[in-house]
Amino acid sequence: MTPALASPSPRLATPRALGGVLLLALAAFAVLGPWLIEADPAGQDLGASLAPAGGDYLLGADHYGRSLLARLAHGARLSFGMAFVTMATAAVPGVLLGLAAAWRGGWVERLADLASTIVLALPGLMLVLLLLAFAPGNFGPLYLGLALTLWVEFYHVTRAAAATVLKQPHVEAATLLGFGPGYVLRRHVLPVIAPLIGTLAAFAMATAIIAISTLSAISVGLQPPTPELGSMIVELLPYYAEAPVHVLLPAALIVLLVLGLQLVAQRSSR
Structure with missing residues (x-):
């Protein structure tokens, strides 16, 4: 009997499915949460400072009496949005330059290699910090610095994978028969490199989420009162003895976001 070589491994499918479900749940919380939760993430009620979970505050309130549920929902949307925009900004030039370098070679490849x-x-963080020095606490330099750091991985992986595919006999035959670059890339190259790019995209988003949270935690990223998960941890840390769960909630949300992306990014090993 011929084994089904193309069938996915159950050991791989289960973690990826779990990661997909986790990401869908977190994405729904991030996208729908701010509309379903009526509380203002910036609204203060000092009488409810560090209120425990339950009652008027399902997940409790922070030291300013702001709803943690509302702030977590907005923080998750901010992390998802910034990570996706950063990944897309890094992936587009990285993939295009990688394809151009693999197809054309010569001076195109040399210039792209020099830039990388x-x-x-x-x-990586030094480049981000250099850009943040011009506008500390703003989204633009933070996202641009991360994108400038992450595009190199997309470039190197795309160039190496595309160069390997372009050297295969059936691809060389298609080129000799007069098929243009668009046809060759669309029918032969992109189907091969698409899974690699998808894996890189998931890792890039996870890296962006960690970097954004870390920079906000050391007060060089997004600043309070913006509901960013890293800055929420730092704001609540002095009150850990009184409300330890409040500090752990944004940290747990960061872990779940990164875990979901890492599970989805898993690739089968040959």
């Missing part, structure tokens, strides 16, 4: 080498010469 310059970026790699700087530590």
Whole structure:
């Protein structure tokens, strides 16, 4: 009997399915939560400072009496949105440059390699911090710095994978028969590299979420009262003894976001 080589491994499908369900649940919370939860994430009620879960506050309130449920929903939407925009901004030029370098070679590849080498010469967070120095606490420099750091991975993976595919006999035959770059890329190259790009995209989003939360936690990223998960942890940390669960909630949400992306990004090993 011929084994079904193309069938996905159950050991791989289960974690990826779990990651997909987790991400769908978190995405629904991030997208629908701000509309379903009527509480204002910036609305203060000092009489409800550090209120426990239950009653008027389902997940409790922070030290300013702001609804933690509302702030977590907005924080999840902010993290998802910024991570997706950062990933897309890094993926588009990285993939296009990788395809161009693999197809054309020569000076195109040399220029792209030089640009990627310059970026790699700087530590990733250093590049982000340099841009944040011009406008600390703003979204623009933060997202641009992360995108400039992440595009290199998309470029290198795309160039290597596309170059391998373009050297295969059936692809060379299609080129010799007069099929244009659009046909070759669409029918032969993109189907092969698409899973790799999807995996990179998930890892890039996870990296962006961690970086955004870390920079906000050290007060160089997004600043309070913006409901960002990293800054929420730092704001609540002095009150850990009185309300430990309040501090753990945004941290747990970051872990779940990154965990879901890492599970979805898993690839089968040959």
